[in-house]
Amino acid sequence: xxxxxxxxxxxxxxxxxxxxxxxxxxxxxxxxxxxxxxxxxxxxxxxxxxxxxxxxxxxxxxxxxxxxxxxxxxxxxxxxxxxxxxxxxxxxxxxxxxxxxxxxxxxxxxxxxxxxxxxxxxxxxxxxxxxxxxxxxxxxxxxxxxxxxxxxxxxxxxxxxxxxxxxxxxxxxxxxxxxxxxxxxxxxxxxx
Amino acid sequence: xxxxxxxxxxxxxxxxxxxxxxxxxxxxxxxxxxxxxxxxxxxxxxxxxxxxxxxxxxxxxxxxxxxxxxxxxxxxxxxxxxxxxxxxxxxxxxxxxxxxxxxxxxxxxxxxxxxxxxxxxxxxxxxxxxxxxxxxxxxxxxxxxxxxxxxxxxxxxxxxxxxxxxxxxxxxxxxxxxxxxxxxxxxxxxxx
DNA sequence: TTCAAAACCCTAACCGTTAGTGTTACAGTC
DNA sequence: GACTGTAACACTAACGGTTAGGGTTTTGAA
Numbered sequence: 001x002x003x004x005x006x007x008x009x010x011x012x013x014x015x016x017x018x019x020x021x022x023x024x025x026x027x028x029x030x031x032x033x034x035x036x037x038x039x040x041x042x043x044x045x046x047x048x049x050x051x052x053x054x055x056x057x058x059x060x061x062x063x064x065x066x067x068x069x070x071x072x073x074x075x076x077x078x079x080x081x082x083x084x085x086x087x088x089x090x091x092x093x094x095x096x097x098x099x100x101x102x103x104x105x106x107x108x109x110x111x112x113x114x115x116x117x118x119x120x121x122x123x124x125x126x127x128x129x130x131x132x133x134x135x136x137x138x139x140x141x142x143x144x145x146x147x148x149x150x151x152x153x154x155x156x157x158x159x160x161x162x163x164x165x166x167x168x169x170x171x172x173x174x175x176x177x178x179x180x181x182x183x184x185x186x187x188x189x190x191x192x
Numbered sequence: 193x194x195x196x197x198x199x200x201x202x203x204x205x206x207x208x209x210x211x212x213x214x215x216x217x218x219x220x221x222x223x224x225x226x227x228x229x230x231x232x233x234x235x236x237x238x239x240x241x242x243x244x245x246x247x248x249x250x251x252x253x254x255x256x257x258x259x260x261x262x263x264x265x266x267x268x269x270x271x272x273x274x275x276x277x278x279x280x281x282x283x284x285x286x287x288x289x290x291x292x293x294x295x296x297x298x299x300x301x302x303x304x305x306x307x308x309x310x311x312x313x314x315x316x317x318x319x320x321x322x323x324x325x326x327x328x329x330x331x332x333x334x335x336x337x338x339x340x341x342x343x344x345x346x347x348x349x350x351x352x353x354x355x356x357x358x359x360x361x362x363x364x365x366x367x368x369x370x371x372x373x374x375x376x377x378x379x380x381x382x383x384x
Numbered sequence: 385t386t387c388a389a390a391a392c393c394c395t396a397a398c399c400g401t402t403a404g405t406g407t408t409a410c411a412g413t414c
Numbered sequence: 415g416a417c418t419g420t421a422a423c424a425c426t427a428a429c430g431g432t433t434a435g436g437g438t439t440t441t442g443a444a
Binding site for chain 4: 048
């Protein structure tokens with residue numbers, strides 16, 4: 001109940017930031033597989049255990065900037081104007097997210113991820129959790145049970161749209177193309 | 193070019209089988225996390241290095257029986273009667289696969305997988321590779337480039353159908369429901 | 385018979401991750 | 415300002431999956 005004020009919070013955030021920055025820097029410099037956790041910890045001047053108290057796994061160091069992905073999707077559902085249809089709102093959000101991750105300044109990190117199976121797997125598994133969260137948000141918004149197959153399906157499809165577009169030659173066009181398909185799929189479900 | 197005849201192949205297969213059987217037995221008995229690779233190797237009476245020359249990772253021991261999943265999907269595309277439409281063929285195949293994995297005798301292995309995050313993640317990542325293979329097969333069948341977004345999309349959707357149905361209360365109904373959506377999505381793509 | 389390769393074994397390590405056990409620095413209280 | 419609980423951090427040592435290095439046996443073929 002007592003929320004810590006000021007310095008302690010800032011120091012913690014600074015430590016976390018320093019670890020993430022150091023890690024990304026080393027990874028980009030020497031490659032993900034050629035930098036060990038012990039290297040990162042040493043360079044960031046923290047103990048290995050401290051590193052793991054801030055991040056659940058080595059891979060998480062790379063996706064530090066990726067916060068807000070899940071939150072953004074949920075908000076696209078919950079915060080949309082009354083009467084605004086679901087799918088276009090999600091389409092717009094996915095457009096934004098895809099632009100963000102295919103931006104030129106994100107290219108080094110992207111190629112880092114693509115070049116490491118461990119990172120690709122980790123990302124995929126993150127996205128699946130996001131799909132579950134999104135499905136729950138959609139179900140809540142529509143007032144149907146969380147286990148609704150249609151909600152879970154469309155949530156997965158939306159995450160697929162993101163993944164496919166990030167790998168496509170023309171990401172923006174890919175989003176539109178996949179979303180035309182999603183729109184049709186949603187129309188064919190009982191909940192449309 | 194020279195294919196080894198007989199005994200050597202059989203012995204290798206037998207070793208592989210023995211490792212997989214021993215592993216599954218131990219996992220079901222004591223739980224996935226409470227059985228180490230060294231336990232499995234000792235019980236199967238092989239060296240740890242031998243085990244890893246047969247299986248790429250601990251998780252793979254659990255999915256040994258799962259061979260044919262990918263192959264079945266691809267064959268559903270390539271071996272269908274001339275003129276038979278794509279989606280219903282895939283629907284039928286997914287129905288079969290879902291029945292197989294929700295069958296009562298598969299329940300212990302299923303709950304083993306569900307209860308272990310590592311196994312769930314490994315399965316998810318396997319399925320994604322299957323989606324890529326399926327996408328390539330569909331693209332080849334339709335004579336379009338492998339990078340076709342519509343093909344890659346529908347392949348992912350089909351894999352989603354499998355995953356969603358396996359977790360659904362009524363797997364058969366879930367397959368049908370998701371495939372109604374996929375059918376609509378496919379119809380909305382340029383390739384239909 | 386001889387030979388190369390395949391399959392296997394053993395040892396020792398690497399690396400991500402965690403448990404156990406302190407130590408320090410801060411926040412709220414007196 | 416001293417006191418105290420606790421959050422953040424450190425250190426050591428280990429665990430468990432995985433791999434490298436290097437050797438031995440089995441097998442198929444010349």
